[in-house]
Amino acid sequence: xxxxxxxxxxxxxxxxxxxxxxxxxxxxxxxxxxxxxxxxxxxxxxxxxxxxxxxxxxxxxxxxxxxxxxxxxxxxxxxxxxxxxxxxxxxxxxxxxxxxxxxxxxxxxxxxxxxxxxxxxxxxxxxxxxxxxxxxxxxxxxxxxxxxxxxxxxxxxxxxxxxxxxxxxxxxxxxxxxxxxxxxxxxxxxxxxxxxxxxxxxxxxxxxxxxxxxxxxxxxxxxxxxxxxxxxxxxxxxxxxxxxxxxxxxxxxxxxxxxxxxxxxxxxxxxxxxxxxxxxxxxxxxxxxxxxxxxxxxxxxxxxxxxxxxxxxxxxxxxxxxxxxxxxxxxxxxxxxxxxxxxxxxxxxxxxxxxxxxxxxxxxxxxxxxxxxxxxxxxxxxxxxxxxxxxxxxxxxxxxxxxxxxxxxxxxxxxxxxxxxxxxxxxxxxxxxxxxxxxxxxxxxxxxxxx
Amino acid sequence: xxxxxxxxxxxxxxxxxxxxxxxxxxxxxxxxxxxxxxxxxxxxxxxxxxxxxxxxxxxxxxxxxxxxxxxxxxxxxxxxxxxxxxxxxxxxxxxxxxxxxxxxxxxxxxxxxxxxxxxxxxxxxxxxxxxxxxxxxxxxxxxxxxxxxxxxxxxxxxxxxxxxxxxxxxxxxxxxxxxxxxxxxxxxxxxxxxxxxxxxxxxxxxxxxxxxxxxxxxxxxxxxxxxxxxxx
Ligand SMILES: Cc1cc2nc3c(=O)[nH]c(=O)nc-3n(C[C@H](O)[C@H](O)[C@H](O)COP(=O)(O)O)c2cc1C
Ligand code: SF4
Numbered sequence: 001x002x003x004x005x006x007x008x009x010x011x012x013x014x015x016x017x018x019x020x021x022x023x024x025x026x027x028x029x030x031x032x033x034x035x036x037x038x039x040x041x042x043x044x045x046x047x048x049x050x051x052x053x054x055x056x057x058x059x060x061x062x063x064x065x066x067x068x069x070x071x072x073x074x075x076x077x078x079x080x081x082x083x084x085x086x087x088x089x090x091x092x093x094x095x096x097x098x099x100x101x102x103x104x105x106x107x108x109x110x111x112x113x114x115x116x117x118x119x120x121x122x123x124x125x126x127x128x129x130x131x132x133x134x135x136x137x138x139x140x141x142x143x144x145x146x147x148x149x150x151x152x153x154x155x156x157x158x159x160x161x162x163x164x165x166x167x168x169x170x171x172x173x174x175x176x177x178x179x180x181x182x183x184x185x186x187x188x189x190x191x192x193x194x195x196x197x198x199x200x201x202x203x204x205x206x207x208x209x210x211x212x213x214x215x216x217x218x219x220x221x222x223x224x225x226x227x228x229x230x231x232x233x234x235x236x237x238x239x240x241x242x243x244x245x246x247x248x249x250x251x252x253x254x255x256x257x258x259x260x261x262x263x264x265x266x267x268x269x270x271x272x273x274x275x276x277x278x279x280x281x282x283x284x285x286x287x288x289x290x291x292x293x294x295x296x297x298x299x300x301x302x303x304x305x306x307x308x309x310x311x312x313x314x315x316x317x318x319x320x321x322x323x324x325x326x327x328x329x330x331x332x333x334x335x336x337x338x339x340x341x342x343x344x345x346x347x348x349x350x351x352x353x354x355x356x357x358x359x360x361x362x363x364x365x366x367x368x369x370x371x372x373x374x375x376x377x378x379x380x381x382x383x384x385x386x387x388x389x390x391x392x393x394x395x396x397x398x399x400x401x402x403x404x405x406x407x408x409x410x411x412x413x414x415x416x417x418x419x420x421x422x423x424x425x426x427x428x429x430x431x432x433x434x435x436x437x438x439x440x441x442x443x444x445x446x447x448x449x450x451x
Numbered sequence: 452x453x454x455x456x457x458x459x460x461x462x463x464x465x466x467x468x469x470x471x472x473x474x475x476x477x478x479x480x481x482x483x484x485x486x487x488x489x490x491x492x493x494x495x496x497x498x499x500x501x502x503x504x505x506x507x508x509x510x511x512x513x514x515x516x517x518x519x520x521x522x523x524x525x526x527x528x529x530x531x532x533x534x535x536x537x538x539x540x541x542x543x544x545x546x547x548x549x550x551x552x553x554x555x556x557x558x559x560x561x562x563x564x565x566x567x568x569x570x571x572x573x574x575x576x577x578x579x580x581x582x583x584x585x586x587x588x589x590x591x592x593x594x595x596x597x598x599x600x601x602x603x604x605x606x607x608x609x610x611x612x613x614x615x616x617x618x619x620x621x622x623x624x625x626x627x628x629x630x631x632x633x634x635x636x637x638x639x640x641x642x643x644x645x646x647x648x649x650x651x652x653x654x655x656x657x658x659x660x661x662x663x664x665x666x667x668x669x670x671x672x673x674x675x676x677x678x679x680x681x682x683x
Binding site: 146149150178190191195200214222223225 | 469470473474477494498499501513514515518519520521533534537540552553556557559572575576578579594595597598614673674675
């Protein structure tokens with residue numbers, strides 16, 4: 001017997017084939033199809049967490065946290081629209097379709113947005129009456145599928161968002177699996193109930209930026225030049241896309257980074273397309289500056305925005321506002337181990353387990369079997385989200401985000417959150433420094449720029 | 452001054468500009484008649500209107516003429532660019548010449564008539580409206596068409612009816628090829644009646660309703676199943 005015979009060798013996971021990859025390959029070998037799921041990219045990418053504020057000290061002075069006002073008002077669409085959107089905070093709710101979300105979830109988000117003076121957005125599948133009623137400021141999406149697209153709703157909207165793409169799937173179309181295509185959803189989309197609804201990746205009546213110019217013109221003519229027109233796309237060739245959207249006549253550009261969430265998309269798309277939100281904001285702001293449109297065309301960014309710090313950093317890098325998707329679902333109870341009914345907490349971990357997941361790990365929105373009633377069309381599951389409670393939770397979240405945002409802005413000496421600037425930031429990693437073009441902490445170095 | 456509903460209004464597109472013309476059209480009372488002259492290929496004429504008026508456009512137009520309308524009847528004495536009658540909700544849009552791409556795209560209701568040919572992607576994502584083309588249609592026509600009827604007097608290009616849902620296509624001439632999930636079906640009495648009705652509405656007398664090819668969805672792509680070798 002040699003010395004080392006009694007040593008149990010440590011289990012050695014392969015970096016190329018970790019257990020997650022083994023299960024991925026085996027699942028494809030069984031089903032013959034790709035994985036479709038909800039949420040955004042789950043892997044680590046350079047993000048706003050890699051930046052820090054260099055707040056006031058001797059060389060700058062801060063504002064009094066509790067006494068001096070810090071403005072959060074945000075105007076979107078002042079370039080051409082005769083009725084720009086005037087929001088009380090720079091935090092908006094992103095487009096999520098009724099169909100992917102339950103009516104209760106849509107209702108909660110609408111009420112909360114109204115309570116704090118911000119906007120919500122429709123989604124693939126059109127506008128519901130409840131949503132219009134609940135939302136003071138409602139942005140109406142014009143998507144490639146045009147499901148439920150109705151000129152009357154266009155006139156009822158407060159702004160129009162032409163969706164070219166999303167961060168979760170730039171260059172890809174939409175998907176709503178049959179289990180979520182209920183009678184009502186099917187009717188709104190003029191489809192047979194229960195079909196796996198695919199939506200196109202290109203608009204049916206225009207291609208390319210020159211056509212987009214005419215399309216925007218049509219939407220303006222049809223709404224008497226009143227409403228702000230946004231153009232939304234997934235972050236890929238951001239610098240050029242922003243310039244083209246502005247040339248096409250957009251009032252507002254919406255850039256959705258690769259972390260951006262979805263209701264149902266191929267995992268390969270979610271994880272392997274686009275650029276992170278961090279460089280996307282900086283590139284978009286540079287493009288706006290280069291064409292002399294700073295302050296005239298507004299920039300909304302989304303994709304992984306969770307905290308007041310994320311928002312403050314996005315604003316400092318040049319965004320005028322942000323949009324929330326997944327974070328708003330979490331505020332409503334997504335990934336919580338229980339839902340609440342009459343003040344009681346009802347445990348649903350078994351329902352997560354039935355989906356092969358657990359609270360904290362769920363991304364199963366595509367199944368329509370959301371354990372907490374947020375992304376479902378099942379009437380029984382929908383009841384698990386009380387719209388009143390949902391609205392309260394979301395209102396609290398939006399208020400807390402605003403407090404976090406203004407706290408950081410005041411500490412940087414700003415009496416308006418829109419005065420935050422790149423000079424307020426440093427990067428904690430070389431990657432973030434290169435992407436955000438702010439110096440690496442403790443140096444004056446930005447990779448790619450001369451000293 | 453009271454508005455005379457029977458006195459036709461003439462609007463000069465070149466002199467007024469598109470926005471002023473559209474505003475003037477929007478202000479007309481139901482039953483009014485308007486004629487647009489000096490059109491010169493302008494885009495976005497007569498879009499988003501809801502009043503029940505009659506509009507005659509003398510000349511060729513650009514993109515989206517009569518798009519997003521829910522009320523007027525529009526006749527274009529000329530040819531049109533992309534997306535004539537796009538997302539139409541109701542009313543009749545008649546093109547006396549040819550139409551470019553995406554004719555009647557996503558139309559929910561109403562009838563678009565093209566007396567000449569229509570280019571590719573005619574009736575793309577149709578959602579309940581009707582399209583009648585006297586001549587030929589280009590490739591990918593009726594792509595993802597969800598509901599409504601398409602009548603083609605002449606020939607259809609490649610990939611007709613790709614990924615069709617519940618819309619039905621009738622073709623008087625030849626079909627170059629069918630798209631994924633599209634198939635030819637037997638004509639029923641109801642089909643023949645529908646074709647007759649559309650011919651009458653469009654004023655077509657060159658189509659024999661009993662001698663057209665019906666194309667509808669094979670419904671094999673309604674639910675995604677990779678193990679069935681579906682052609683996506
Ligand atoms: C459930 C769900 C449904 C969505 N539906 C749409 C949609 O219909 N149209 C759209 O443009 N984006 C849609 N998105 C993307 C969001 O508008 C937004 O771009 C994204 O969620 C932002 O990233 P975040 O989720 O990390 O905040 C959806 C996102 C989610 C989570
Ligand atoms: S809890 Fe519901 S909303 Fe959250 S990821 Fe799971 S299915 Fe989607």
